[in-house]
Amino acid sequence: MDLQIRHLEAFVTLREEGTFTRAATRLHVSQPSLSRTIQDLERILDCGLIDRSAPTLTLTANGELFLRRSRAILTDLTELQAEMRALVTVRVGFAWLLPTEWFAATRTRYEEHGGQLTLMRSDNPTADLSNGTVDVAVVRNIRQSTGSIAWRRIGVEERVLAVSVHSDLARAPGLRWADLARHRLVVNTESGTTTPDSWLDPDPDRETVTCRNFDEWIELIAADRGIGVVPALAIHRAPHPDVVYRELPDIPASTLYLGWRRTPEPARSTRLFIDTALTVPRD
The missing domain is CATH 1.10.10.10 (Winged helix-like DNA-binding domain superfamily/Winged helix DNA-binding domain)
Known part of the structure; x- marks a missing residue:
C-alpha cells in the first residue's frame, strides 16, 4: 500500500x-x-x-x-x-439577450462560490450544447432538442409584437393575437419563439420569411418583410429605429429553458452553476 x-x-x-x-x-x-x-x-x-x-x-x-x-x-x-x-469557467450559450434580472442574480450567486462564467453568443445554442462547445444553454425553444440534453423550465417571458414603422399594424388600434394570424410572419428557425403553429388555427397557406438569428430577424422586420413576436425585454434591450414594439393584451407568453448534456455527467463546476441557476426565482 x-x-x-x-x-x-x-x-x-x-x-x-x-x-x-x-x-x-x-x-x-x-x-x-x-x-x-x-x-x-x-x-x-x-x-x-x-x-x-x-x-x-x-x-x-x-x-x-x-x-x-x-x-x-x-x-x-x-x-x-x-x-x-x-481557472475553470463554465461556458454559457445563448442566442440573444439573456433575461437580465435572473441572469444577474445567478451570476452573482455563482461567483460568490468562486465560479467563473464565459458567455458565448450562438445562433444555435442547442446544437453547441450537443457538440460540447458550451456547457449549459439558455434557450427559448427546444424544438431541435434530442434526448441527450436535459431541459428545465426556468421561467416565462411576456412577448410583444414587432412590426416595421412603415406597417399599418404599427398604428392599428385594438389589435388582438388572433388578428395577426394571416399576416406574413418572419420566423427565426434557430432560436425564435414564434411559428405559424403558435396560433390556434394556423393558416396552411400563410406566407413566412425565415432567418437563422436575431440580427437577421430584426432587419427583416425593419424592412417590412413580415411581422414578428419577441420577448418584451427587446423593447429596452434591442431598440431599432425602423421597428415598433407593441404590447397586445393576449399574446401568449414564451417559456425559458436551461439545458445541459446528460452524458457525460456535468463537471462539478457546471453542476454548481445548474444548481445555482435553478434556485434563482424567474417568474
Whole structure:
C-alpha cells in the first residue's frame, strides 16, 4: 500500500483532536477503522509516529516531523485545488439577450462560490450544447432538442409584437393575437419563439420569411418583410429605429429553458452553476 492523502488527513486530525474517539467522529469513521489507518501509515513509513507508552496522545520525533510535513502538504493541496477551480469557467450559450434580472442574480450567486462564467453568443445554442462547445444553454425553444440534453423550465417571458414603422399594424388600434394570424410572419428557425403553429388555427397557406438569428430577424422586420413576436425585454434591450414594439393584451407568453448534456455527467463546476441557476426565482 502506498501513502495516500487519507493517511495524512487521519494523522493530522488525530493530533488536532487528541483522542481516537474524537478524531474518528470528526472524520465520520469508526474508531477501529481510524486505528487501522494509523497502523497502516506506520507500516508504510516503517517507523513509529505515536508514543504508545504515554498516558495521553504523544507523538514521537518522527511523528512530529511527519505532522509538520503533512500539514504543509494538505495546505498546499487545498490552495492548489482552489487555484485550479478558479481557472475553470463554465461556458454559457445563448442566442440573444439573456433575461437580465435572473441572469444577474445567478451570476452573482455563482461567483460568490468562486465560479467563473464565459458567455458565448450562438445562433444555435442547442446544437453547441450537443457538440460540447458550451456547457449549459439558455434557450427559448427546444424544438431541435434530442434526448441527450436535459431541459428545465426556468421561467416565462411576456412577448410583444414587432412590426416595421412603415406597417399599418404599427398604428392599428385594438389589435388582438388572433388578428395577426394571416399576416406574413418572419420566423427565426434557430432560436425564435414564434411559428405559424403558435396560433390556434394556423393558416396552411400563410406566407413566412425565415432567418437563422436575431440580427437577421430584426432587419427583416425593419424592412417590412413580415411581422414578428419577441420577448418584451427587446423593447429596452434591442431598440431599432425602423421597428415598433407593441404590447397586445393576449399574446401568449414564451417559456425559458436551461439545458445541459446528460452524458457525460456535468463537471462539478457546471453542476454548481445548474444548481445555482435553478434556485434563482424567474417568474
